[in-house]
Each structure stands twice: as structure tokens, then as C-alpha cells.
Amino acid sequence: MTTHTARPLPSAALRELRVRDDAGRPMAPFTDEEGGSPLRCCLRHSVPGERIALVSYAPLRRWAAGTGTDPGAYDEVGPVFVHAGECSGPEGGSLPFTGARRAVRRYSADGRILGGRLVEDPAGAEPAFADAFAEAFADPEVALVHVRAVEYGCFLYEVRRP
DSSP, rough: OOOOOBBBHHHHHHHHHHTTTTTSSOOOOOEEOOOOOOOOTTTEETTEEEEEEEEEEOOHHHHHHHHHHGGGGOOOEEEEEEEEOOOOOOOSSSOOOOOSSSEEEEEESSOOOOEEEEETTTOOOOOOHHHHHHHHTSSSEEEEEEEEEEETTEEEEEEEOO
């Protein structure tokens, strides 16, 4: 069985976002009093008392810049939570943010949307995601997928072709 790895926001992108986000705004850190915010830097939920920030992030734009493609009209900027300072990154090999409805959006090597799939995963079982990733990467045109929250449409993480 092929393992699909959730990719946190890259370190270089995090350094930039902590100064100025992809919408051009300076970072505005705050203390997360309640916890539970999905952190894209370490792919876990925040705990009460952590210093975090909500920043605008353009995942496809940043991926396209690294591959020399142009995302065109698919260039989206949306909110993501990150630690306000450096963090150690993801700790485990399990897929993050399961246990809820998620959209798995497929992209081609030239940055175009090739479709997607709704993943219903109320129990938090990774097989539902593994099936969605296997289905996506069975199409040779799919270069990467984005996992997004259905409620808000927010980018959660990226998975690339194994």
C-alpha cells in the first residue's frame, strides 16, 4: 500500500508569512485562549495558551512558483492558522484533521483543477482519505491534491504524487 504524506506549509513560506502574508498584511499574533485551531505549520490543533496567527496563504501560487507554472485563475488566497514563532513541525505519520467532511481537490502539473471528491470521515479513520488519494493519483494527470475544510473551504494541507 502506498503511503500518502500530508505536507505542512514549507519552512521558507512560514518565515515569509510570519513577516507579511500572501495578501500583503503583517502578521498579527494572538494568544489562542480556547485552543482547537488547525495549525498548518505542524498539522495539529492548537492548545489553549499558544501564540498563533491567522494569515492569508496562497498554496497553489507558492507551488506553481516552485514548478515554473502559472496557476492562472485558480490562484486562491485564504486564511490559515500558524504558530506565531518557530515550531518543530509535524510529529507523527498519521493524517491530520480527519474526523470531519473534507474536500480533496485535484490539480494537474500545470496548476489546473481536475476535479475533486468529498470525503465523509466522521470516525476519523484514515482509510477514507487513503481511498480518495489512491483514486486521485490513479489519474496520471494529477500532480497533487489539496485537502480543504468543507465548512470554510480553507486549505488544510497538500499531498503530492508518491
